[in-house]
Amino acid sequence: MACIAPVPVLSLLANPNSNRNTPETLTLTTTEQWLVSSLSSSPTAVSLGALHALSLKTGLCRRDTVLSHLLLHFPSPSSSLLLLRSLCSPPDSPFPFNSLLSFFSRSSFHLHTLELYSILRSLSVPIDPSTLPPLLRSATLTSCIAAGFDAHALAFKTGLTDRLPIATALIRFYFALGRPALSRCIFDRCRNRDSVLWNTTIVGFIRCREFDVARKLFDEMPPIDQNIASWNSMVDMYCNKMGDVEMARKVFDQMPKRDFVSWNAMISGYARVSDCNSARELFDNMPERDVLSWNALIACYVQNGFFAEALQLFREMQGFDEVMPNKVTVTAVLPACGHLGALDLGRWIHGYIKRQCIAIDLQMSTALIDMYGRCGCIEDARKVFKQARKKDTFLFSTMIEVLSMHGMADEVFSVFNYMINEGIKPNDITMVGLLKACAHQGLVEEGLRWFNTMEEELGLSPKLEHYGCIVDLIGRAGKLNDAYELILNMPMEPSPVLWSSLLNACKIHGDVELAEKVARHLIELEPESCGNYVLMSNIYLTKRRWKDADGMRNLMKEKEIAKKPGCSSVEVRNQIYEFFAGDRNHPQCREIYEMLYRVAARLRYKPWRSSDLREKGGDMKHKHALIHHSEKLALAFGLISTEEGTTIRIIKNLRICEDCHLFMKLASACFGRKVIVRDCHRFHHFIDGSCSCFDYW
Structure with missing residues (x-):
């Protein structure tokens, strides 16, 4: 794109009598002020062209303030760069470059930031402490090693490495590059340190998983610089990086002040170790709560299987007008609705998503399909699937799993073929859903064909879950000995689930002899599981072997194993x-x-x-x-x-x-x-x- 060409100044210069302060009557200094004022008032494209022409005519385009305002008002980053390249001689100072570098970096025009720095270097424009931080930020985010190294060399050459913004930016750059030793070297050589420099270095070592170094730096940090951000870094490190919730709680209790981040980090830490009671205690003691606090505890309940508690908390949340459920909230609540079969609430949440104009992305579409499917509303699950603008492997796999749970094998294969035709590669979860559908419908030949060819055709090696589906498939079809041989010859150690599937198949087909063999394996693997004893007792009862059935029940009593209530x-x-x-x-x-x-x-x-x-x-x-x-x-x-x-x-x-x-x-x-x-x-x-x-x- 060519720079804006000089054009007549139009109404700005056409009528000298229309304004006593027309550019023709002004001195050069006041013309510069008038240009800056005009550029600051959001000029249109036409007037911007006129102002550009005037700046070229008067030679004011090289002045810092005029050039800076021109560059920032150009219609695109490329046109701004083209204007700089067209300059016959560089501006008087780096100020225009600094302004544009900062603007590009803040606006995520990182490649343009790097290009602008290249122009600056080619014009031999001197730099000041404001030049390098935005450049280093863009170099960090784009992993442009050459630009970062050049900036470091230039800072060293000009004696600017001790300046805090530059030192902080360099430390971030080298941490992102995976070179914590260089970051530490810059930190150690920096004479004057502030809280930002300390926190940047500590967080960098945490991300590099050098936790001992991070804690040592925190302990060395002057108390005046230990702000709430540095304390939060320690809490987050222990909670979410090291999994040491007890140590995190000690740091949390020592904090002189706490904010939402502090409380939410601890709640999330307790969620990771399945300590919902401690998480709830913290939540109840919070002086104030934001939406992240509610989301953290709801997620804690859902992750640990406390679905009723999650829904109750969600209902409580709706009683606070200042806290609005967001995308994260509804995505966390939907699985709880699905597990409990709370279809009415799930539909209300779906309606809320539409009313609040929350963008339905892949993750939310998948959660909605799973919720409707688990609530038994397969029609709505189909609608969400069809309306999803984008579909990935996980979305297809969820739809296949939902259809499989409902025993709709024909539709499972229809969705699977659609997936293949769209060029989306199935994964292990996809194949589990496919094989389950075969098991639910007794499609033995179809299931065995896919099991035997999944590695050759799809590049997927059968896992434990796939073997479990096949054992269930052929066992319930009456091929008990084949299922038993498959378990014994598996390339991995069979799980209790596989043995349990075979034991259930023995009950269906009345094979007591094989059932006794399988039960011995199961009881050895899960001596405290009531289901194994109950199932074997029922097998004896169907054969009217009363004494053996009583023996299994008495064995449960001896081991103090209670039957799981329905x-x-x-x-x-x-x-x-x-x-x-x-x-x-x-x-x-x-x-x-x-x-x-x-x-x-x-x-x-x-x-x-x-x-x-x-x-x-x-x-x-x-x-x-x-x-x-x-x-x-x-x-x-x-x-x-x-x-x-x-x-x-x-x-x-x-x-x-x-x-x-x-x-x-x-x-x-x-x-x-x-x-x-x-x-x-x-x-x-x-x-x-x-x-x-x-x-x-």
Whole structure:
């Protein structure tokens, strides 16, 4: 782009009588002042051309103030640089260059900053202490080693290395370059140090993971320079870099003053070590909280599986008008909604995102898909997936995982093929979702084909999770010995999950002999896990081996292993209600049980027909206990608490039993309700007396 050519000064010079102070009547000094004043008043493109022409005509374009204002008002960085290159002789001082260097660097025009410095050097313009800091900042951010070295050499030659802004910028440059020794050398040679220099050096050593040096520097730091930023650096170092929360807390307690950064760093530190109680205690003791404080504690709860607490905290946050949930907040809360099945709240958050015009990026799209999928609302998950402007491997993998949980194998392969056609490479998580879909639908040949060719076709070596999917796939298909041989010949140590999948397959197909072998492995690996004993006891019960079943139960008692209670939750009017087997703590307990017995009567339900009867002899007491399973109570509560035709969504912490599975099928037909149950293994959509799993789960 050519520089703005000299043009007639137009109205500025056309009518000398229009203004007593027209440029023709002014002295050179007052003309310079008039030019600066005119340039300072945001001139238009036309008037800027006229002012440029006047500065060239009068020779004032070489004056510091005039040239600086011209450069800063040019329409683009390139045109400003072109103007400098067109100068016949350099300006009187580096002031115009300094102004433009600072502007370019602050505006992230880092390549233009480097080019401007090159022009400065080619014109042999002298430098001053303000010239090098913006140049070094841009050299640091662009990793331009040559410019940084040249600036250091020039600073050394001109005796400016002791100037604090230059020393600080050089220290940052060498830390970014991965040369902490040079940064330390500059620091040691700097005679006068301020808090910025100290903090820059300390933070640099922390980032280079030289924690002992950083702490030593902090201890050597004069008390007058130990400001809140330096204390925060120590807290952050111990919390997030070293994982030493106890030491971080000692530093935190010693701080003379604290700000939001101090408190939030400690809360995040406790989150990293799963100490939610200490994090909450700090949060409650904060004199003031900003949105980062709320986000830190919400993330702490979500990361450690306290999803109900995270949602409760989010609701509390909405009671403070001065704190508005932001992008980080909603992205952290959405997984909690998904895990608890809080669809109403998840939809409210989605609406909030739209109302606040929060940009939905890949991370948020993925969180929304996961939330809708886990809440059983596959339609909305599909909508978010289709509306996502950009799609990456993680987004595709999440959609595949969601469809897999719902047993939609055909759609899984459709999305997978779309992914391949878009040129997006699948990863390990993608293949886990694909293989799970095959396992849920019993697609043995398809699953084995992908498992055997994933390394050759996709460059992905099978991991433990992939072997687990195949063991589940062929085990539930009845190929128990093949599954057993696969586990024994795996290239890695099999996990308890694999053995547990095979044990469940043994229960489905009634293979007691193999089940006993598998159970021995499981109990050796997880001697305190109640599920292994219960599952083996149930296998004995199905074969009417009462003594062996009693033996497993007695073994649990001897080891003081309690059976994990079944728990089901259902969302009604934006509230999550939990039920345990035989639960009588709900305020509407009487109405719930009345509805449950009314449903059982209409279904002509007889629990003793269930193959899931788990007690010797099937006495009446334990036969009737089956009707009090948690998912049945959740269903009864849903029926009395929602309008006719409303879908009832239930989240179960264990696998749904055969008795409850049959109960849900019959109830969906009898009451004309769609019932969606998410157990620990997959989703079940009960509609008109049938289930989406086709009784294969």
